[in-house]
Amino acid sequence: MLNKDSILRIALQKSGRLSEDSFGLFKECGIKFESGTGKLKTSSSNFPAEFLFLRDDDIPGYVEDGVADIGIVGENVFVESNRKADVTYRLGFSKCRLSIAVPRGVEYSGIDDFQGKSIATSYPRILGNFLKSKGVKAEIHEISGSVEIAPSIGLADGVCDIVSSGSTLLSNGLKEVEAIFRSEAILIANKKLAKEKHETLNKLLFRIRAVQTAQNYKYILLNAPNEKLNDIINMIPGMKSPTIVPLAMPGWSSIHSVLEENQFWENIEAIRAAGAEGILVIPIEKMIY
Ligand code: ATP
Ligand code: MG
Missing domain, CATH: 3.30.70.120 (Alpha-Beta Plaits)
Structure with missing residues (x-):
């Protein structure tokens, strides 16, 4: 019998670099649901779960507020959001790093080069904490996208953005000089999950472990x-x-x-x-x- 209180609301990225692996994970866990139909909410036909499809930036807030019980999000986005939730599982996909880059022609000798300079980023909190830990006072220009063009249009001396292969940086005439944060997809959970939902989460984690162990x-x-x-x-x-x-x-x-x-x-x-x-x-x- 399906007990309504045990249904876990799961927030996933609607479409983007987390989606395919997130959807794939549930499929491998034998949890069926419809995706790709344009619906923003759907239920599983064989597991007590409901899925919400969202922009990744909204996932930490939804989980903190309890609109969703759990969610899959990049650690970079979770940490930057400063929202409170439990990190219950490190999923090992969507691996990337947050790095500082400068124009290729610039000689770089260390993070102190940024004293009094400016850096454009969509990650002002993570970058700010890094600079503070190094005792560097630099101006942070917060922009929400296309960060890589900032130096070439004179907006900033450097950028701090997500890198996986480095090819985007290269094609914008930039070189990576400092990796400041390493990220992967994580499963986050609301801090005050009701007991019934916790039991469902444990069932899910059991399946995820079985799938991930098998992969090795x-x-x-x-x-x-x-x-x-x-x-x-x-x-x-x-x-x-x-x-x-x-x-x-x-x-x-x-x-x-x-x-x-x-x-x-x-x-x-x-x-x-x-x-x-x-x-x-x-x-x-x-x-x-
Ligand atoms: P949304 O439309 O949902 O806001 P987005 O454009 O902000 O999506 P994506 O580019 O889909 O985000 O990236 C989602 C997450 O995937 C990033 O926050 C990061 O954790 C990870 N990621 C980003 N770029 C890469 C990459 N090149 N390789 C692997 N993982 C990445
Ligand atoms: Mg986003």
Whole structure:
């Protein structure tokens, strides 16, 4: 039975750099909802959740005020907003950094170069705190978009903006000189969630963990001669221990195991050298310890 009090209101970015991965996360968690129909609010058909589709800038305020119970937003936007909410999960996507950049021709020797200068940004709070921590007094020009053109039109000596690859800076004749803040998508929650909603949030977090753990692991199958089994098993220990199934060909077995992907790549040469053949690596959808 669906208890109305347990329905979690979830704020997501309507369209932008957080949307695809946010929508994808719920899909991988098996939570179905309609998106892309232009509706600003929708319900899940198989999980006690309602979704609101918003501008990312509005998400921290909605979550603080309790209009939404939880939301997914960039840490940069959350910190800049100065709104109060619990950071309940670091999601690992939409990674970027907030950096200071100057025109490419300018020689830069350190943040002290900005004493008495000006910097254009959409992040006055994060930049202000950074400059203060360095004892630099610079003027902050707050602008809401197209920050990169500020130096070329004489508005400011430098800019402070989001960078991921650096190509936008480069194409505007700028070079990155200081990374001041590293960001990723985070899941934030209202500080006073009712007990029923908290239970729904815990169910959601359980699923998110299962999906994210699975992404780092692979299911491995390989064939090996029986006399090599022990050597190979030591290299791929698995969750409890590997499964061993005899092949139709006498003297050979198939080993099935679960491995962290990095560990697989680090051990692959040794596994082959030990006599493994026909190695298959298969993605895992969900993983629960
Ligand atoms: P909205 O219309 O919702 O206000 P926006 O234009 O303010 O959207 P986006 O450009 O979609 O915001 O970026 C949303 C968030 O994605 C940023 O706040 C940041 O956390 C992250 N982000 C921004 N640029 C990149 C990038 N190039 N690569 C990865 N993540 C990024
Ligand atoms: Mg925005």
